[in-house]
Amino acid sequence: MNSEAWDKNLIVDGRGLMPGLSIDPVIFGFHEGQLKILLLRFRGMDAFALPGGFVHLTEDVDEAAARVLFERTGLREIYLDQFYTFGKRDRRDAGTQQTLLLGNGVELPGEHWLLQRFVSIGYYALIDFTKANPTPDPLSDSCGWHDLANLPPLIFDHAHIVQKALEALQKNLDDKLIGFALLPETFTMAELQQLYETILGKPLQRTNFQRKLLSLGILERLEKKMSGGAHKAPYLYRFISPTTP
Amino acid sequence: MNSEAWDKNLIVDGRGLMPGLSIDPVIFGFHEGQLKILLLRFRGMDAFALPGGFVHLTEDVDEAAARVLFERTGLREIYLDQFYTFGKRDRRDAGTQQTLLLGNGVELPGEHWLLQRFVSIGYYALIDFTKANPTPDPLSDSCGWHDLANLPPLIFDHAHIVQKALEALQKNLDDKLIGFALLPETFTMAELQQLYETILGKPLQRTNFQRKLLSLGILERLEKKMSGGAHKAPYLYRFISPTTP
Numbered sequence: 001m002n003s004e005a006w007d008k009n010l011i012v013d014g015r016g017l018m019p020g021l022s023i024d025p026v027i028f029g030f031h032e033g034q035l036k037i038l039l040l041r042f043r044g045m046d047a048f049a050l051p052g053g054f055v056h057l058t059e060d061v062d063e064a065a066a067r068v069l070f071e072r073t074g075l076r077e078i079y080l081d082q083f084y085t086f087g088k089r090d091r092r093d094a095g096t097q098q099t100l101l102l103g104n105g106v107e108l109p110g111e112h113w114l115l116q117r118f119v120s121i122g123y124y125a126l127i128d129f130t131k132a133n134p135t136p137d138p139l140s141d142s143c144g145w146h147d148l149a150n151l152p153p154l155i156f157d158h159a160h161i162v163q164k165a166l167e168a169l170q171k172n173l174d175d176k177l178i179g180f181a182l183l184p185e186t187f188t189m190a191e192l193q194q195l196y197e198t199i200l201g202k203p204l205q206r207t208n209f210q211r212k213l214l215s216l217g218i219l220e221r222l223e224k225k226m227s228g229g230a231h232k233a234p235y236l237y238r239f240i241s242p243t244t245p
Numbered sequence: 246m247n248s249e250a251w252d253k254n255l256i257v258d259g260r261g262l263m264p265g266l267s268i269d270p271v272i273f274g275f276h277e278g279q280l281k282i283l284l285l286r287f288r289g290m291d292a293f294a295l296p297g298g299f300v301h302l303t304e305d306v307d308e309a310a311a312r313v314l315f316e317r318t319g320l321r322e323i324y325l326d327q328f329y330t331f332g333k334r335d336r337r338d339a340g341t342q343q344t345l346l347l348g349n350g351v352e353l354p355g356e357h358w359l360l361q362r363f364v365s366i367g368y369y370a371l372i373d374f375t376k377a378n379p380t381p382d383p384l385s386d387s388c389g390w391h392d393l394a395n396l397p398p399l400i401f402d403h404a405h406i407v408q409k410a411l412e413a414l415q416k417n418l419d420d421k422l423i424g425f426a427l428l429p430e431t432f433t434m435a436e437l438q439q440l441y442e443t444i445l446g447k448p449l450q451r452t453n454f455q456r457k458l459l460s461l462g463i464l465e466r467l468e469k470k471m472s473g474g475a476h477k478a479p480y481l482y483r484f485i486s487p488t489t490p
Contacts, residue, residue, distance in 0.1 A: 019264045021364060057362060061332025085330040085366050087306025117302060119266060121330050121364075175416075 014113040018055040022120040023065050024086070024158065026050060026165035027073065028148075029129035030182040035148045035198050036129070037162060038072060040140035044103030047096070049155045050162070051143060052120065065123045072143060074133040079126040079181035083168035084161075087119040091157040100155070104139050124165040126181035166199075173199055177218060180239040188225055188234040189213075259358040263300040267365040268310045269331070269403065271295060271410035272318065273393075274374035275427040280393045280443050281374070282407060283317060285385035289348030292341070294400045295407070296388060297365065310368045317388060319378040324371040324426035328413035329406075332364040336402040345400070349384050369410040371426035411444075418444055422463060425484035433470055433479040434458075 027038040039048040053068035055061055062082070070076050094115040101108060108115060129145070136143040146152065148166065151159070173179055179195055193209050213219060220240045224233040272283040284293040298313035300306055307327070315321050339360040346353060353360060379388040391397065393411065396404070418424055424440055438454050458464060465485045469478040 018362065018364065021265065055332070055364075058334065060334050061330070061364060063334075082330065085306070085327065087300070087366065089303065089305050089308075117263065119263065119300075119306060119366075121332065171420075 016057055018057060019113060020116060020118050021055050021061075022052050022118050023055060023061065023068055023123065024050045024052040024120045024161050025065055025069055025072075025080070025123045025125050026162055027069065027125045027127060027132075028165075028169065028182060029127055029132060029145060030195055030198070031129040031145070033194055033198060036145040037148055037151075038132075038134055038143060039146050039152070039154070040072075040136060041142040041144075042100050042103060042139060043141045045100055046153075047100065047155045048146070048152045048158075049140075050158050051137065061121055065121070069123075069125050071137065072135055073127060074135065075127055075131060079178055080123055081125075081168070081172070081178075082121060082123050084122045084164050085119060086122060086157060086161060088157065089117065091120075092118055093156070096155055100139070120161070122161050122165060124169055126169075126178055128182065128184055130184060170200055177216070177241065183239075186222060186236040186238050188236060190234060192237070261302055263302060264358060265361060265363050266300050266306075267297050267363050268300060268306065268313050268368065269295045269297040269365045269406050270310055270314055270317075270325070270368045270370050271407055272314065272370045272372060272377075273410075273414065273427060274372055274377060274390060275440055275443065276374040276390070278439055278443060281390040282393055282396075283377075283379055283388060284391050284397070284399070285317075285381060286387045286389075287345050287348060287384060288386045290345055291398075292345070292400045293391070293397045293403075294385075295403045296382065306366055310366070314368075314370055316382065317380055318372060319380065320372055320376060324423055325368055326370075326413070326417070326423075327366060327368050329367045329409050330364060331367060331402055331406060333402065334362065336365075337363055338401070341400055345384070365406070367406050367410060369414055371414075371423055373427065373429055375429055415445055422461070422486065428484075431467060431481040431483050433481060435479060437482070 029036045029038070038051055040051050041048050051068065051072040053064065053071070055064040059067065062080075065080055065082070066076070069078065069080060094110070097115055098108065101114070134143040134145065148162070151162070153159075154162070169178070173196065179192070179199065182195060183191065189210055192213065193204060193206065196209065197204055218239060218241045219237045222236040222238055225236050226233060274281045274283070283296055285296050286293050296313065296317040298309065298316070300309040304312065307325075310325055310327070311321070314323065314325060339355070342360055343353065346359070374390070379390065381388040393407070396407070399407070414423070418441065424437070424444065427440060428436065434455055437458065438449060438451065441454065442449055463484060463486045464482045467481040467483055470481050471478060
């Protein structure tokens with residue numbers, strides 16, 4: 001499916017979609033020591049949102065999440081994990097939704113399906129920052145990276161969804177060894193430690209961290225990094241196990 | 246809400262419910278060294294199912310799960326945790342659903358809402374086996390405990406839901422210290438160890454297990470258990486932290 005799915009006809013119609021169900025992916029990237037997420041900014045509104053989407057009747061919900069992710073990043077085959085489903089009765093307010101659509105010239109009657117209650121399935125995705133090509137959807141005028149530590153105001157319960165996604169990422173960092181999906185193919189031990197420290201939000205002791213990660217047998221040591229500096233060049237490493245769940 | 250919600254009018258109507266959304270609770274109990282779950286058996290059909298329900302438009306999904314649980318067990322304030330949402334396109338088949346309803350004298354046209362696609366939010370609940378009062382719903386002729394190690398055939402993807410619930414329980418056993426919700430108020434160390442071994446599916450070394458659990462500072466030692474046996478009477482313990490998440 002291309003972005004036509006988001007055109008006026010579909011918005012007014014809703015046919016072919018699961019009613020009352022959305023997908024909200026929290027897409028993590030890591031760049032210059034900062035954990036970042038992708039947010040959409042809506043036209044005519046100073047509001048940011050997770051780059052969500054709907055579920056086609058012909059798709060598994062996991063497939064819908066992968067499609068939404070592809071539409072927003074241009075990437076396929078990336079790490080994607082369902083972490084929680086958000087179902088508070090009042091999590092969306094119809095007024096915000098109406099304002100958001102009005103900003104795009106779409107006026108809907110109060111009983112319209114888009115203004116009803118929605119339950120949203122949260123997914124988090126981990127992508128190599130350097131490979132993504134953020135793409136706005138037809139209702140938004142930008143799609144870009146924002147520092148997790150300094151997010152703008154988000155619509156609905158999206159700040160809560162982001163917080164739960166971060167907790168899931170923290171919890172699964174050791175269990176599933178998923179952090180590598182956020183790094184380029186090769187990295188230094190210092191870069192890996194910085195990633196872990198950023199996600200966990202606390203400093204780690206260097207010797208212990210290295211010993212632990214090396215003991216897992218998942219890192220291949222490559223040549224030294226030629227940075228041109230006068231100081232001792234660090235080794236580069238590569239992750240040698242699959243990062244998919 | 247009482248079981249009227251499951252009457253013919255509601256089934257034919259569906260008004261006031263979230264469309265395409267169900268709740269499937271996996272209700273764990275522990276008795277005589279066995280981990281058990283509650284299953285419904287449908288009238289006129291040799292099929293068992295998780296005791297699921299629907300979500301009222303006026304309820305948070307967590308509230309819907311608690312209500313369904315209350316309707317099936319008579320218990321409130323029990324440990325309940327969302328663990329995964331099941332959204333495969335073909336997870337339910339309309340034929341089974343139709344047979345199940347026909348067995349109750351309800352015949353539905355093919356386009357009926359109950360025969361459409363459903364996404365189901367999985368919850369697991371942990372209850373003190375001795376306190377539950379299993380109650381069938383209006384479509385089923387029994388609601389009873391079944392050994393997890395020896396389950397009958399289940400409809401739809403319910404066996405998969407049970408498996409994922411067990412994995413979530415295993416994963417959270419140490420993190421959230423939730424196992425105590427499966428025990429009576431007082432228990433011996435041997436009973437606690439047996440519970441852990443049953444959930445984890447492996448033997449644990451007695452001395453290490455005791456040292457670890459006692460070191461957490463969550464157990465209060467009470468008087469000795471007077472069993473009348475000639476052998477050394479074991480101490481009884483009580484859990485002194487809340488078990489809710």
